[in-house]
Amino acid sequence: MWIPIQINENSAEPLYHQIETQLRSLIVSGQIDEGTLLPSIREFAGSLNCSVITVRRVYQDLENEGLLRTRQGTGTFVASVGAGERNEYRRIVVQEAVEVAVDKGISVQYGEDELKQLFLRILKKKYSEAEGGRKSK
Template sequence: MWIPIQINESSPEPLYHQIETQLRSLIVSGQIDEGTLLPSIREFAGSLSCSVITVRRVYQDLESEGLLRTKQGTGTFVAKVGAGERDEYRRVAVQEALESAVEVGKSVQYGKEELKELFLKILNKKYLENEGSDPK
């Protein structure tokens, strides 16, 4: 199975974290269904041009979160994610991204009102680009 993970080698973010974040998002959003067999660690590492240790860490971290399960001799599968769990994972992912954005804003001396104004401008722009995709 091909998994659409995009790696940015010039990013300061560690490789395992880039992969883990994107794979978590694909699972939580339902783009990779429950029960889907993921590529072997070796196969996935080869397709991403990274080390086996990196992919092993990603699989272990997501398994400890309950998003993956490994059956010895069979492979690694996407675990069942309940609606409540899915909503919590989504909320945490968005919250972490927003907290990070606020920290960056503060580090360059953006004030609270400037951040709020910029956020609303970006939010409106993004939803206008995808007109009709706004669920509310």
């Protein structure tokens, strides 16, 4: 199975973290279904051009979170993810992104009202664009 993971070798973020974050997102968002057999550690490492140790760590971390299940002799499978877990993950991802944006605004002395206005303007624009994209399909 091919898994759409994009690695940025120029990023300061560790390789295992890039892979883990993207794989977690694919599982929690439902893009990889419950019960799906994932590639073997060796196969996945080969497709990502990284070490087996890196992929082993990703699989172990996600198994510790309850997102993966490994069955001796059969492989690693995607575990069941409840609706509550999906919603919490979505909230955390968006919250982290907003926090980064606010931190950047504060670092360049953007005022609270300026940030609110900018956020609302961008929000309106993006939802308008998304709505336009749905109508044209």
